Amino acid sequence: MRLCVDGRRYRFTLATTDRGEAEQFARAKYAELERQHRRQSDGYPGPIRAAELFTRFEVEEMPTKAPGCQRSYAASMKPIRLYFEVNLRDPTVDRVRAGDIEGFLTWRRRHRVATSEAGDVEAVPGAVQQRTVAKDRAVLHAIFAMAERREYRDGNPVSRTKVPKYDARQPVILSAAEYERLLEQCDDPTLRLYVLVLGETGARDESEALWLRWEDIDLDGGFLRIVSGRRGHRTKSGKDRWTPMTSALVAAMREHFAAHRLSGRSEWVFHHDRTRRHYHEGDRIRSLRTGVLAAAERAKLPAGWHLHDLRHRRVTTWIAEGRVVVKVKEAVGHSDLKTTMGYTHLAREHLRTLVEERPAVGIANAERA
Numbered sequence: 540m541r542l543c544v545d546g547r548r549y550r551f552t553l554a555t556t557d558r559g560e561a562e563q564f565a566r567a568k569y570a571e572l573e574r575q576h577r578r579q580s581d582g583y584p585g586p587i588r589a590a591e592l593f594t595r596f597e598v599e600e601m602p603t604k605a606p607g608c609q610r611s612y613a614a615s616m617k618p619i620r621l622y623f624e625v626n627l628r629d630p631t632v633d634r635v636r637a638g639d640i641e642g643f644l645t646w647r648r649r650h651r652v653a654t655s656e657a658g659d660v661e662a663v664p665g666a667v668q669q670r671t672v673a674k675d676r677a678v679l680h681a682i683f684a685m686a687e688r689r690e691y692r693d694g695n696p697v698s699r700t701k702v703p704k705y706d707a708r709q710p711v712i713l714s715a716a717e718y719e720r721l722l723e724q725c726d727d728p729t730l731r732l733y734v735l736v737l738g739e740t741g742a743r744d745e746s747e748a749l750w751l752r753w754e755d756i757d758l759d760g761g762f763l764r765i766v767s768g769r770r771g772h773r774t775k776s777g778k779d780r781w782t783p784m785t786s787a788l789v790a791a792m793r794e795h796f797a798a799h800r801l802s803g804r805s806e807w808v809f810h811h812d813r814t815r816r817h818y819h820e821g822d823r824i825r826s827l828r829t830g831v832l833a834a835a836e837r838a839k840l841p842a843g844w845h846l847h848d849l850r851h852r853r854v855t856t857w858i859a860e861g862r863v864v865v866k867v868k869e870a871v872g873h874s875d876l877k878t879t880m881g882y883t884h885l886a887r888e889h890l891r892t893l894v895e896e897r898p899a900v901g902i903a904n905a906e907r908a
Contacts, residue, residue: 540565544572545580575633578690586631587691589623596682605746605775615678617652617660619643632683633692637699640679644700647672669705676702710851711844712885718852720838721831728798730830732791733809734849736763739788741853741871744846747774749824751808753800761789765872776872783870854879859886 540561542549549572553564575586593616601612622643623629630639651665680697687695713721718738725731733748740763742748747765750772755764762781767774784792795808804810805821814820831846850871857867858879868879 542569542572544569545576547576571633574693586633588629588631589627589635590620590629592632592682592686592691593620593623596685600681600685603773605743605773607743607746608775611674612678612681615675618647618650618662618675619679619682621652621660621662622646632686635683635692635696637696640676640697640700643679644672644676644703647675669703670708673703673705676700710848710885711841712848712852712855713840713844717838717840721834721840724834724837725831726834727830728791728795729809729824730827730834732795733827734831734834735788735791737846737849738853739785740782741850741857742782743775743850743872744828745826747872749807749809749827750774752806753796753808756792756796756808758789758793758796763792774872776874778872778874780869780872851882851885854882855885858882 540551540553542551542565549568551564551568553561555561555564597613597616601609604612623635623639626646627639627642648667648669649664650662651667652660653663655661676697680695683692683695683697686692722731722734722738725734736742736748736751737744742763742765750766751763752766755766757763761784763784765774765780765782766772767777767779799805799810799812804812805823807821807823809824809827811818811820811822811824828846835844854867854871857870858864864879865876868876871879873879
């Protein structure tokens, strides 16, 4: 069949003996070519390849995310690039269909990704958890949402696929004794203060706590401030907030101020005390995860415990103590009250009122009489 759009001629071959099928193909192809010519006449670029879309997403969209989110996205980009650029031979973005997305999800369930000695990413046969597949799908959805916004294509093909179902990870909530053991095993005062900030305020670890400056701490008022948007750094919520400090945290923070604040070596609460190979004195500490996990191992914490579980513990204990949920939401920076309410199933103490014995109505009325 031959088609002519805007003075340009195109030729296609379709293996069929059904004239109706050929006419349907021709109409669909003509409409597609017409859309492309209309885009070009309006000044939009022609179809781009998937590899270029992925690069633009990594360069332009991912840096706006919180550090933890960026790491998660980067991990998903490896299998996404491998499948679309190698298995599908790098198609143009406008030709990616929901079937291609389904093909990726099916392939991903049976393949892990590994880095060879030469530094190349390659697929390795092996089952992948549904949670990981769902995360990769979410990243793909964000990528093609960007493509739709920028009119690289019409519609988001990921929206036509089902979200993989999986059992959400249950956080490991430390008991009071386990939490104290963790603090005891933090042999460095800075590491102990870091655990206290996470455990007493529910601040996010590397995207919030390690970005604290001296001026963010109000020792007299007993608050610390989480700032978003300062010098380009953005927290997950994208909003500033004040979080109350417990007496234990205030005391530890006062000791830290006395030891480091007046030295003038750094503007950061958590900073390096001396120059080493990879950092200089006064530089902001980017991660204390290794130190905390080592302390957790010495404290013999339950298997599967994550550093982020300190945030889960703070929210859960506040709810179990009967604190106002709206205030808890504000303190920890949840964007939606539903997220905070989702912790009620972990805080079992509020359910005790269902079985607490109450005096019978008749007896209560007699006593009042």
